[in-house]
Amino acid sequence: MSDITIVKQFENVIKQEEVFKLIDCYKESDIYEEVVEEYEEVKQNVLSLLEPYGVFGVEKTCEERDIEALQGKKECIYVALTIGNKVTQYSNALFKEGDYLKGMLVDAIADAYLFSMEKGMEESIRQVCAKHKRGIEKRLEAPHDIPMTFQKKIWESLQLKERLNIDLSDGYMFNPVKTIGYVLVLSEDEKLFEIQHDCSKCPSINCKNRRIPTVQIEVLNEEGSHKISCKKGENLLEVLRRNKIFPNAICSGKGVCGKCKVRVVSGELPLTEADSKKLMESEINQGYRLACMAQVQQPLTVEVLRADAHFEVLTHYEEENKVALEQSEVDNRIEKDYIIAIDIGTTTLAVGIVEEATGKMTDITSAVNRQRAYGADVISRIQASNEGKGKVLQELIRQDLWQGIEVVIKKGNISKERIKRVVIGCNTTMGHLLMGYSCETLGVFPFTPVNIGTIRGSFKEILGREDLECEVILLPGISTYVGGDIVAGLLACHFETRQEVALFVDLGTNGEMALGNKDKIICAATAAGPAFEGGNILWGTGSIEGAISRVHFKEGTMQYETIGQKPPAGLCGTGVIELVAELVKQELIDETGLLEEDYFEEGYPIATTLDGESIVLTQKDIREIQLAKSAIRTGIEILLESYGVTYDQVETVYLAGGFGFNLDKDKAITIGLFPEAFKNKIKIVGNSSLGGAIYYGTHKEAEENVEHIGKVAEEVNLSTNKNFNEFYMEHMIF
Amino acid sequence: MEILGEISELLQKGRAKNVKVLVQQALDEGIDPKKILNEGLLSGMMIIGEKFKNNDVFVPEVLVAARAMNAGVAILEPKLIEVGNKPIGKAIVGTVKGDLHDIGKNLVVMMLKGAGLEIHDIGVDVEAEDFISKAEEVEADIICMSALLTTTMPSMKTVIEALNEKGLRDKYIVMVGGAPVSESFAEQIGADYYTPDATTCAEVAKKAVIEKVG
Numbered sequence: 001m002s003d004i005t006i007v008k009q010f011e012n013v014i015k016q017e018e019v020f021k022l023i024d025c026y027k028e029s030d031i032y033e034e035v036v037e038e039y040e041e042v043k044q045n046v047l048s049l050l051e052p053y054g055v056f057g058v059e060k061t062c063e064e065r066d067i068e069a070l071q072g073k074k075e076c077i078y079v080a081l082t083i084g085n086k087v088t089q090y091s092n093a094l095f096k097e098g099d100y101l102k103g104m105l106v107d108a109i110a111d112a113y114l115f116s117m118e119k120g121m122e123e124s125i126r127q128v129c130a131k132h133k134r135g136i137e138k139r140l141e142a143p144h145d146i147p148m149t150f151q152k153k154i155w156e157s158l159q160l161k162e163r164l165n166i167d168l169s170d171g172y173m174f175n176p177v178k179t180i181g182y183v184l185v186l187s188e189d190e191k192l193f194e195i196q197h198d199c200s201k202c203p204s205i206n207c208k209n210r211r212i213p214t215v216q217i218e219v220l221n222e223e224g225s226h227k228i229s230c231k232k233g234e235n236l237l238e239v240l241r242r243n244k245i246f247p248n249a250i251c252s253g254k255g256v257c258g259k260c261k262v263r264v265v266s267g268e269l270p271l272t273e274a275d276s277k278k279l280m281e282s283e284i285n286q287g288y289r290l291a292c293m294a295q296v297q298q299p300l301t302v303e304v305l306r307a308d309a310h311f312e313v314l315t316h317y318e319e320e321n322k323v324a325l326e327q328s329e330v331d332n333r334i335e336k337d338y339i340i341a342i343d344i345g346t347t348t349l350a351v352g353i354v355e356e357a358t359g360k361m362t363d364i365t366s367a368v369n370r371q372r373a374y375g376a377d378v379i380s381r382i383q384a385s386n387e388g389k390g391k392v393l394q395e396l397i398r399q400d401l402w403q404g405i406e407v408v409i410k411k412g413n414i415s416k417e418r419i420k421r422v423v424i425g426c427n428t429t430m431g432h433l434l435m436g437y438s439c440e441t442l443g444v445f446p447f448t449p450v451n452i453g454t455i456r457g458s459f460k461e462i463l464g465r466e467d468l469e470c471e472v473i474l475l476p477g478i479s480t481y482v483g484g485d486i487v488a489g490l491l492a493c494h495f496e497t498r499q500e501v502a503l504f505v506d507l508g509t510n511g512e513m514a515l516g517n518k519d520k521i522i523c524a525a526t527a528a529g530p531a532f533e534g535g536n537i538l539w540g541t542g543s544i545e546g547a548i549s550r551v552h553f554k555e556g557t558m559q560y561e562t563i564g565q566k567p568p569a570g571l572c573g574t575g576v577i578e579l580v581a582e583l584v585k586q587e588l589i590d591e592t593g594l595l596e597e598d599y600f601e602e603g604y605p606i607a608t609t610l611d612g613e614s615i616v617l618t619q620k621d622i623r624e625i626q627l628a629k630s631a632i633r634t635g636i637e638i639l640l641e642s643y644g645v646t647y648d649q650v651e652t653v654y655l656a657g658g659f660g661f662n663l664d665k666d667k668a669i670t671i672g673l674f675p676e677a678f679k680n681k682i683k684i685v686g687n688s689s690l691g692g693a694i695y696y697g698t699h700k701e702a703e704e705n706v707e708h709i710g711k712v713a714e715e716v717n718l719s720t721n722k723n724f725n726e727f728y729m730e731h732m733i734f
Numbered sequence: 735m736e737i738l739g740e741i742s743e744l745l746q747k748g749r750a751k752n753v754k755v756l757v758q759q760a761l762d763e764g765i766d767p768k769k770i771l772n773e774g775l776l777s778g779m780m781i782i783g784e785k786f787k788n789n790d791v792f793v794p795e796v797l798v799a800a801r802a803m804n805a806g807v808a809i810l811e812p813k814l815i816e817v818g819n820k821p822i823g824k825a826i827v828g829t830v831k832g833d834l835h836d837i838g839k840n841l842v843v844m845m846l847k848g849a850g851l852e853i854h855d856i857g858v859d860v861e862a863e864d865f866i867s868k869a870e871e872v873e874a875d876i877i878c879m880s881a882l883l884t885t886t887m888p889s890m891k892t893v894i895e896a897l898n899e900k901g902l903r904d905k906y907i908v909m910v911g912g913a914p915v916s917e918s919f920a921e922q923i924g925a926d927y928y929t930p931d932a933t934t935c936a937e938v939a940k941k942a943v944i945e946k947v948g
Binding site: 024026029030031032035067088092095096098099100101103104107144148149169170171172173175179386387388391416438440444463512 | 736747748787788789791792793794795797798800801804805808813831832834835836837841844855865871883884885886889941943
């Protein structure tokens with residue numbers, strides 16, 4: 001080591017704004033003035049406690065074969081800077097006393113000072129470089145550019161212990177903590193002077209001092225091309241979301257579901273481990289990558305197409321109880337009044353505009369719930385909300401709803417003053433997210449909602465805009481897991497006036513159900529899981545075009561139909577049920593759910609995709625279906641038992657929801673989802689959440705009806721029922 | 735009880751002096767000190783933590799709120815001892831062997847106190863033995879370890895292994911955190927929880943300890 005230079009004199013250039021940036025204190029803060037005062041108070045103390053020292057030296061032979069950045073390099077400058085230990089002790093003492101703000105400020109001032117010392121060293125380093133006729137090619141720091149162990153080399157070469165009393169910990173960390181060391185690689189090009197830390201290569205994405213170039217990304221999707229920018233090294237899914245582009249991310253960005261794939265058109269996204277696991281080789285070759293695992297390093301053009309954009313949304317609802325107003329009265333009106341009815345599903349949304357007097361639907365539109373980018377089920381939405389995404393989720397649903405409302409108003413050319421009210425049916429979580437409530441308590445025992453009653457507010461309060469002036473009503477729920485969508489369904493099926501006992505089942509992830517009549521209703525939510533919606537099924541998919549939705553065994557072969565008659569792309573919920581039912585009938589699946597030996601390993605092949613991949617149903621898929629159908633069936637059995645009725649005493653079985661709408665009743669009975677005795681009782685009611693919202697919006701007495709339902713309904717806890725396990729095991733079999 | 739709501743509000747604004755005055759007033763009015771702690775101070779801290787997570791407020795706001803909490807607790811403490819109030823749980827917090835980083839650990843200590851736990855801060859560069867002997871000594875429920883370097887992360891494993899050897903692993907909830915630590919690392923070394931920041935750490939610790947103690 002030669003030319004060892006020690007620098008003791010540094011200018012006191014601590015900038016308040018830099019310190020404040022380090023601790024996230026901004027002018028808009030209510031306590032800004034207070035922080036300024038405290039800053040002034042501690043600043044002098046910190047300055048008096050500083051023991052600044054800088055040392056550097058030239059190392060002629062520092063080639064390290066194992067360190068990529070130092071291979072073949074001969075000359076380097078090692079640099080170390082410290083401010084001693086006293087400031088740290090001061091900060092710690094303040095923390096111990098409970099004066100956290102001062103403690104944090106002291107620490108931040110120390111950091112700002114330490115960074116400013118780098119500048120103070122520059123001139124001396126420049127002189128040494130000139131003497132050796134060398135420039136600086138780059139700067140290396142542990143642990144990102146060089147391993148932590150290299151700090152030992154710096155420590156030894158610069159004799160930090162002897163010169164500055166700096167120790168090295170077992171973890172190769174300098175003591176005092178406020179010490180930094182780095183390596184400057186010398187170049188024969190004298191003009192080079194790259195002495196600054198290269199933020200672009202540093203993985204500390206959230207560093208407050210990050211100075212890095214922005215990267216341009218062009219995104220191509222159904223709506224055309226969008227130019228967006230991000231910082232180098234940022235996560236692509238985060239960047240897309242921030243720019244309001246929402247790829248599918250059922251697992252909420254954990255690299256598990258494989259749905260957030262984007263196609264790189266130009267530029268490069270390095271292949272990640274998750275890509276190799278979740279994508280097919282053909283897809284990888286075509287440039288597909290998972291956005292959630294991708295780090296943007298260079299300008300890109302990516303195609304982000306949403307398979308979900310073609311989701312089949314159920315907008316049909318049962319219309320048996322239309323308003324029977326005198327026709328003449330309606331016709332005499334010059335301008336009609338309208339109401340808007342909305343169903344917010346976890347996956348899809350439906351917005352309808354309805355004549356108030358007749359209940360006639362003039363127009364309806366539907367869309368995918370873009371919150372899906374934060375996970376497919378309510379649990380992942382609750383998690384996202386708890387992780388600070390509540391505002392984003394609220395904004396998304398507000399935008400989606402407004403778009404739908406705008407579409408139906410414009411299509412019907414309806415003047416805004418004529419809209420009397422907006423009625424919304426949705427589950428409790430969707431309601432909480434729309435209202436901006438905390439979802440903390442929804443996900444943990446005892447699952448208490450913030451508000452489960454009827455929610456009324458102005459359009460501005462609930463949808464955040466002043467375009468309409470009418471009232472917005474969210475239908476009340478019964479509990480956190482039996483929400484307003486189910487109450488809407490019960491209203492649509494007129495449980496409040498019914499004499500005979502009926503069963504209502506919404507076949508979805510939460511499998512909500514209710515049993516009863518006007519005097520007593522009991523209800524429950526079953527943990528059916530996402531299998532009926534194609535989740536957790538190898539080739540499972542939502543109700544998208546190309547999904548196999550029907551399966552029949554005919555003339556010795558398994559025949560299928562797809563949605564939209566498109567080439568097969570996967571299996572949607574009904575497709576899975578039908579295939580399982582046919583396999584059970586053909587005895588290719590035995591009573592316990594075991595697949596015939598020939599298919600046990602690879603799964604049962606049903607179709608081939610355009611790319612020549614075989615769409616199969618695996619043993620694991622069958623197990624998922626067994627779990628899901630048994631969860632529903634167990635729920636039904638426990639409700640019947642608790643209510644004290646037999647199958648025969650149930651007059652009607654109302655089947656609600658998109659999955660129920662397309663379900664083949666016989667096949668559902670074949671797999672044991674429903675008992676044989678229900679065969680002629682099942683009535684499909686479609687989107688009864690929407691139907692109930694319409695009914696509520698067009699009937700004065702509906703408010704009372706809903707209140708009545710709320711009064712007679714109560715939730716039953718299935719899992720604590722003494723027969724739960726027995727039922728659950730019993731109905732697992734086919 | 736309006737005064738408790740007021741304490742919570744003032745705490746969220748970081749008004750340490752006003753919090754002190756109101757806590758004293760609440761005591762003078764004969765309100766149960768436990769109630770003042772839970773419904774005034776701790777509930778205020780919970781709200782500010784939530785706001786921090788939602789990006790409604792930033793670090794400085796949390797710092798002044800925690801300071802106000804501390805000031806309130808100082809008034810309350812003698813009374814709490816008198817009525818025999820027990821904290822919801824006890825935690826040992828330290829940065830592992832070979833690692834000297836303190837600021838992140840200090841923030842964790844602050845938030846854990848704000849969640850109503852009794853905290854024993856055992857500093858930085860802590861030997862595995864010291865984590866365990868301190869935990870045993872104070873009859874802790876949780877051991878929280880911090881590491882900021884890939885080179886010091888393995889020390890977390892050493893602590894867990896030592897717990898296993900002594901047959902003490904099941905006695906404690908083990909939580910880990912720090913920049914290079916991840917969920918999968920936590921799983922790999924057999925820790926119970928990984929949390930990405932001090933606020934989440936406090937939340938998880940509270941839940942975990944309530945579940946444990948029942």
